[in-house]
Amino acid sequence: MADQALTDARTAPVAVWQMLAGLKGDALKEWRMAEPRNRAPVADRNLDLPYPFGWYPVLLSSELAVGEVKPLRYFSTDLVVWRGEDGAVRMLDAYCRHLGAHMGYGGRVEGNMLECPFHAWRYDGSGVVHEIPYAKVIPPQVRRPCDRQWPVTEANRWIWMWYHPEGAAPQWEVAHVPEASDPDWTDYDIQEWYVWGNIQNMAENGVDAAHFKYIHGTATFPDYKFEWNGHRRAAYVDAKLGTPQGEVDGRIAYETVGPGQSWTRFTGISETLLVACLTPVEKDKIHARFCFTQPKSQAEGPMAGLARAIIKDICKQFDQDKVVWDRQKYLPRPLVCDGDGPIGMFRKHYAQFYADAAEA
Structure with missing residues (x-):
């Protein structure tokens, strides 16, 4: 038997x-x-290893329409992802460089830029602020790209993000x-x-x-x-x-x-x-x-x-x-x-x- x-x-x-x-x-x-x-806990199981770098799937392509913004959390990091009017997907750290609003909640797409819901600062996919509707001068610190970049691509009906702890460019x-x-x-x-x-x-x-x-x-x-x-x-x-x-x-x-x-x-x-x-x-x-x-x-x-x-x-x-x-x-x-x-x-x-x- x-x-x-x-x-x-x-x-x-x-x-x-x-x-x-x-x-x-x-x-x-x-x-x-x-x-x-x-x-x-993590320490008791020896799980406090660094995250391995590479491409990782985050959303089905069908889950992000043109003009849509979504919050994500991966790699112990809060992220925001959006699809511009050109159809391309972009991703940034979620928190606005102004006063720290989470742009995945209430943020909206204007053209290909992401608009923060708090004061309408508008970001491109590299984190550069192009518009502040109530200010005459954009602070020089936010006219530069964010230190942390999140390359994204689409394949196999999925949106993929590149993760590297030191911000290195994709290697494959x-x-x-x-x-x-x-x-x-x-x-x-x-x-x-x-x-x-x-x-x-x-x-x-x-x-x-x-x-x-x-x-x-x-x-x-x-x-x-x-x-x-x-x-x-x-x-x-x-x-x-x-x-x-x-x-x-x-x-x-x-x-x-x-x-x-x-x-x-x-x-x-x-x-x-x-x-x-x-x-x-x-x-x-x-x-x-x-x-x-x-x-x-x-x-x-x-x-x-x-x-x-x-x-x-x-x-x-x-x-x-x-x-x-x-x-x-x-x-x-x-x-x-x-x-x-x-x-x-x-x-x-x-x-x-x-x-x-x-x-x-």
Whole structure:
């Protein structure tokens, strides 16, 4: 019976699954976003690492219309983002350089500039004040760009921001994933979480071969093939996937560009692309959004039920990982044994994304 249970994806052979038992519908959605109880402080979990630099997704392109202003908070920083009349997206620190009003609340777009709601100072995308309606002279300090710049771009139906703790310019471009804009593929099915942990711990999960069996209940340990190429990383995972009908050969192929861009292609049961959008809010809080798209021929045809089931199962696996991530401690010198996967190589690769690698 034990062998049979391990090949049936409906069976919960590990304790993590029992913690999720009974969570369905709205209760599951609430759990995904709620702050967990009994979570140790940042310092106690060694999560006071610097944020890794790179491109990170902040909003769906469709969530910011021309002339619209929105507040954001990422990287422990309050931000304001707007779309000018020219259609371009711009971002600044949220607080007006005049008297500190948060421009994400009540600010408005005038042409391509952002107008502060407090005294109508108007900013361009670099933070230069071009107009003060009641003043004859603009102070010289605000006729210069802000020290902190936030480059933004759009790709894969998302708005991306470049983060670097020292304000360095972007070092690579956001990769375009063709399926994301292919008319033969579905609109995004988006699922959302807050993970109360560290983005490096989450990324390390991708090279941890052993956890698939003990967290997700796969019938075997995955057969990884890794590629390490500068700021890019890829892996191809062949694994036996448990289903009610028994084992099925499947492949998971994922790619990452820097720490903030990742996508995964699932094949074997139903073809699925997952665009994973993970962005740090605070040192122990990650905003996670999974964007799924599938060929319309599968998602809207006779295989529609199976296509939906694949998305549900991928989200279930993320839920299982989240149980650990929400309270996980970062160990700078972990005890690693054979079978764990190339965790040491991963950390060497990831260290390049810290402005001062010695701090990580």
